[in-house]
Amino acid sequence: xxxxxxxxxxxxxxxxxxxxxxxxxxxxxxxxxxxxxxxxxxxxxxxxxxxxxxxxxxxxxxxxxxxxxxxxxxxxxxxxxxxxxxxxxxxxxxxxxxxxxxxxxxxxxxxxxxxxxxxxxxxxxxxxxxxxxxxxxxxxxxxxxxxxxxxxxxxxxxxxxxxxxxxxxxxxxxxxxxxxxxxxxxxxxxxxxxxxxxxxxxxxxxxxxxxxxxxxxxxxxxxxxxxxxxxxxxxxxxxxxxxxxxxxxxxx
Amino acid sequence: xxxxxxxxxxxxxxxxxxxxxxxxxxxxxxxxxxxxxxxxxxxxxxxxxxxxxxxxxxxxxxxxxxxxxxxxxxxxxxxxxxxxxxxxxxxxxxxxxxxxxxxxxxxxxxxxxxxxxxxxxxxxxxxxxxxxxxxxxxxxxxxxxxxxxxxxxxxxxxxxxxxxxxxxxxxxxxxxxxxxxxxxxxxxxxxxxxxxxxxxxxxxxxxxxxxxxxxxxxxxxxxxxxxxxxxxxxxxxxxxxxxxxxxxxxxxxxxxxxxxxxxxxxxxxxxxxxxxxxxxxxxxxxxxxxxxxxxxxxxxxxxxxxxxxxxxxxxxxxxxxxxxxxxxxxxxxxxxxxxxxxxxxxxxxxxxxxxxxxxxxxxxxxxxxxxxxxxxxxxxxxxxxxxxxxxxxxxxxxxxxxxxxxxxxxxxxxxxxxxxxxxxxxxxxxxxxxxxxx
Numbered sequence: 001x002x003x004x005x006x007x008x009x010x011x012x013x014x015x016x017x018x019x020x021x022x023x024x025x026x027x028x029x030x031x032x033x034x035x036x037x038x039x040x041x042x043x044x045x046x047x048x049x050x051x052x053x054x055x056x057x058x059x060x061x062x063x064x065x066x067x068x069x070x071x072x073x074x075x076x077x078x079x080x081x082x083x084x085x086x087x088x089x090x091x092x093x094x095x096x097x098x099x100x101x102x103x104x105x106x107x108x109x110x111x112x113x114x115x116x117x118x119x120x121x122x123x124x125x126x127x128x129x130x131x132x133x134x135x136x137x138x139x140x141x142x143x144x145x146x147x148x149x150x151x152x153x154x155x156x157x158x159x160x161x162x163x164x165x166x167x168x169x170x171x172x173x174x175x176x177x178x179x180x181x182x183x184x185x186x187x188x189x190x191x192x193x194x195x196x197x198x199x200x201x202x203x204x205x206x207x208x209x210x211x212x213x214x215x216x217x218x219x220x221x222x223x224x225x226x227x228x229x230x231x232x233x234x235x236x237x238x239x240x241x242x243x244x245x246x247x248x249x250x251x252x
Numbered sequence: 253x254x255x256x257x258x259x260x261x262x263x264x265x266x267x268x269x270x271x272x273x274x275x276x277x278x279x280x281x282x283x284x285x286x287x288x289x290x291x292x293x294x295x296x297x298x299x300x301x302x303x304x305x306x307x308x309x310x311x312x313x314x315x316x317x318x319x320x321x322x323x324x325x326x327x328x329x330x331x332x333x334x335x336x337x338x339x340x341x342x343x344x345x346x347x348x349x350x351x352x353x354x355x356x357x358x359x360x361x362x363x364x365x366x367x368x369x370x371x372x373x374x375x376x377x378x379x380x381x382x383x384x385x386x387x388x389x390x391x392x393x394x395x396x397x398x399x400x401x402x403x404x405x406x407x408x409x410x411x412x413x414x415x416x417x418x419x420x421x422x423x424x425x426x427x428x429x430x431x432x433x434x435x436x437x438x439x440x441x442x443x444x445x446x447x448x449x450x451x452x453x454x455x456x457x458x459x460x461x462x463x464x465x466x467x468x469x470x471x472x473x474x475x476x477x478x479x480x481x482x483x484x485x486x487x488x489x490x491x492x493x494x495x496x497x498x499x500x501x502x503x504x505x506x507x508x509x510x511x512x513x514x515x516x517x518x519x520x521x522x523x524x525x526x527x528x529x530x531x532x533x534x535x536x537x538x539x540x541x542x543x544x545x546x547x548x549x550x551x552x553x554x555x556x557x558x559x560x561x562x563x564x565x566x567x568x569x570x571x572x573x574x575x576x577x578x579x580x581x582x583x584x585x586x587x588x589x590x591x592x593x594x595x596x597x598x599x600x601x602x603x604x605x606x607x608x609x610x611x612x613x614x615x616x617x618x619x620x621x622x623x624x625x626x627x628x629x630x631x632x633x634x635x636x637x638x639x640x641x642x643x644x645x646x647x648x649x650x651x652x653x654x655x656x657x658x659x660x661x662x663x664x665x666x667x668x669x670x671x672x673x674x675x676x677x678x679x680x681x682x683x684x685x686x687x688x689x690x
Binding site for chain 2 (some may be wrong): 011042048049050051071072074075076081082084088089090091092096099101102103106109141158160169
């Protein structure tokens with residue numbers, strides 16, 4: 001589904017990603033871990049099409065397409081979804097109106113007719129139930145005055161509505177208490193299917209207790225320096241990141 | 253400096269005295285004496301220049317460089333009117349063509365015991381004392397345009413809502429400049445007198461037809477008695493050859509509530525003055541504004557909230573989206589007089605500038621002589637929030653669609669203030685169309 005090959009990217013002339021290689025197949029959940037500043041969020045941003053980052057080398061193919069050639073909105077329409085670490089507040093646009101526009105823009109991209117109001121509302125209500133999203137939040141301006149937990153839940157709710165093929169969760173656990181974390185994880189798990197894949201970016205192992213990954217990768221200094229299964233995450237939880245740093249430095 | 257073209261000021265003054273020569277006995281009336289004083293003021297002041305602090309960012313050079321035919325009757329057919337009309341079965345609709353009231357085209361549905369509507373001239377003939385009580389309450393000593401309007405006040409409308417009447421059907425004044433044949437000028441003077449505990453909603457809508465220039469110099473006086481409630485909307489959708497100077501002067505007494513929204517959709521040069529004298533306690537004055545200049549358009553809003561008595565509130569929000577080489581000006585004055593303790597005054601002006609060549613000048617001006625007051629003001633001028641754009645695009649919304657959604661949202665808190673459904677729906681349509689052409 002996703003094939004990242006020697007990907008390099010920089011921002012304001014500073015190289016952050018220094019040759020990333022990653023293969024994600026349908027149905028898989030990959031966790032990307034690593035110390036702060038290792039390039040985790042940059043990887044998520046580059047995949048979603050954030051324009052401040054300049055791709056300086058390598059390639060990314062998504063279901064056979066050159067992902068890097070697509071604009072952010074085209075990537076979304078092709079089925080890439082980024083759950084933001086810091087969801088944006090947009091005054092004056094209700095969550096429901098925002099999502100209706102998104103759903104119908106994606107349908108337009110695919111050459112499908114827009115959903116009518118009744119079909120859309122029915123679908124949205126089902127998805128809201130799935131992530132235990134309060135109906136009253138849907139009518140409020142997008143993320144405006146939402147608590148941290150509500151914002152993150154709104155991300156997962158949007159993900160449920162848009163049904164992406166590849167979800168990238170950028171530190172969705174940051175700032176969440178354990179109850180909110182559980183609800184968010186339940187939402188993600190309920191969307192797991194053999195056709196869909198996820199990349200879960202996190203600093204801590206705790207989220208992975210709830211969203212159990214198939215693979216765990218450690219990103220350090222812009223490269224994936226270690227890959228393993230969920231046991232690797234446990235090891236990191238116990239030992240921290242220092243031993244990884246030492247290993248990398250020993251290899252020189 | 254051709255000797256063949258007489259400048260606009262000279263011509264207008266000459267017109268005044270030519271008219272005066274043929275009004276016979278009327279010349280001694282109070283009504284005429286006020287006009288006479290006003291033309292002297294105008295002669296003295298002349299049109300403002302940019303040296304005048306109030307006109308620092310707005311030059312009327314272009315406006316006064318042309319000549320205009322005033323009070324042309326125009327020749328609007330039923331189709332012309334239909335093409336400009338926003339049908340509203342539930343409103344009183346009054347038509348003015350080049351400033352002249354056309355009762356035969358108008359639709360009055362409220363009964364005359366609830367609201368009395370007539371042209372200013374007619375009202376004066378019927379009840380001079382009543383008109384004189386209000387006419388000229390506006391101090392035109394410092395403003396050439398208001399003085400000029402006062403000097404030529406004839407048409408326009410006089411609306412009286414007697415005490416305790418609630419006028420359910422809004423009153424919509426449609427001013428149409430018929431500039432198909434030549435440059436036209438109009439100077440409507442509207443007086444709205446709202447009695448104690450009475451309520452009315454009204455709107456002024458300005459349109460142009462034709463390609464020639466139009467010059468509108470409108471003055472509206474709104475006199476509010478105690479406990480009265482007025483909603484006032486001004487909608488300008490004129491041509492790219494339209495020059496508009498308008499002053500709305502509001503006089504409030506105890507416990508009255510006033511709401512205004514001024515929306516400038518189009519017009520080459522627009523100057524709107526909105527001045528509210530809050531001469532009462534426990535009053536509320538709300539002012540909203542929205543403007544969308546593009547091309548070389550110039551939109552200037554000057555507002556005054558003058559708190560003269562304690563315990564009242566004023567609240568102001570103006571918003572603009574500027575494109576191309578357009579210019580915007582906002583000047584918001586808040587006066588809190590020594591007596592006006594416990595005043596709450598809020599002011600905010602927010603702008604999105606979409607082009608490097610567009611400019612916005614904002615100037616809040618607070619003069620506070622009382623010591624126990626709450627006043628806040630703030631202005632912002634910036635671009636569309638890139639982070640918000642990326643967020644929307646990451647959900648599949650194309651860049652232009654995201655832009656228009658964000659801009660529409662930006663306007664929504666002003667548009668939603670407009671409580672006359674037909675006008676709000678019209679604005680929603682025009683604005684949505686404007687914002688999709690990015």
